Amino acid sequence: IEIQLDEFxxxxxxRDQEILAMAAKMKTLEEQHQDYQRHIAVLKESLCxxxxxxxxxxxxxxxxxxxxEEKNRLIEKKTQGTLQTVQERxxxxxxxxxxxxxxxIKDRKISVLQRKIENLEDLLKEKDNQVDMARARLSAMQAHHSSSEGALxxxxxxxxxxxxxxxxAA
Structure with a gap:
């Protein structure tokens, strides 16, 4: 019985040593758990x-x-305005x-008409000269005719x- 008692x-x-070792391990795990909880809290704060x-x-x-988007609308509006301005220009x-x-075309027509007027004025002067010459001849002919009539x-x-x-006498 004694041997059994010694064995017990x-x-x-x-078993006491196992319990102590387990208690130490448990304490370490609890401390780790608390560290993890603090770390989780820090991570949660960081995440927030x-x-x-x-x-x-x-x-x-x-x-x-x-x-x-507002600037794009303004740019689009200005682009449209610029496009309209360019189209209008x-x-x-x-x-x-x-x-x-x-x-x-009108200037060329005016030039042509001015040349025609100048030509017509020249032609008119020429015709006036011809009329004057014809009158002078007519006057000369009338004078000649009068003198011829007088002679006749x-x-x-x-x-x-x-x-x-x-x-x-006859």
């Missing part, structure tokens, strides 16, 4: 801070996106070119006188 005592000691930061960044991104340039072409009348009178003079 040894077994109890061995990162989520807050993410949310702030997300808000910033949304604001920037809204500003970008092109239309006016085309219209101006057309008007210049019409003015060139004088001749007829002379013949008449001669006939009268010859007549009673």
């Amino acid at each position: 005592r040894l077994e109890i000691q061995r 801070a990162k989520e807050e930061h993410y949310n702030m960044l997300q808000t910033d991104v949304e604001e920037m996106r809204a500003r970008l 092109n239309r006016l340039t085309s219209e101006l070119t057309e008007l210049k072409d019409h003015m060139d 009348t004088s001749l007829e009178e002379a013949i008449g006188d001669k006939e009268n003079a010859d007549g009673p």
Whole structure:
């Protein structure tokens, strides 16, 4: 029985040591668990801070996106305005070119008409000269005719006188 008792005592000691070792291991595990809990709490705080930061960044991104969309709308509006201005300028340039072409045509027509007027004025002067010359000839012819008529009348009178003079003598 004594041997059995010694064996039990040894077994109890061995078990006590196992219990002590287990208690030490348990304490270590509890400390580890507390460290993990603290680490988890720190990670949770970090995660919350990162989520807050993410949310702030997300808000910033949304604001920037809204500003970008507004700027894109302004750019589109200005582009449309510029396009309309360019189209209007092109239309006016085309219209101006057309008007210049019409003015060139009118200027050429005016030049042609001025040359015609000058030619007609020259022709009119020439005709006036011809009329003056014809009048001068007519006057000369009338003067000649008058003198010819005067000579003819004088001749007829002379013949008449001669006939009268010859007549009673015959």
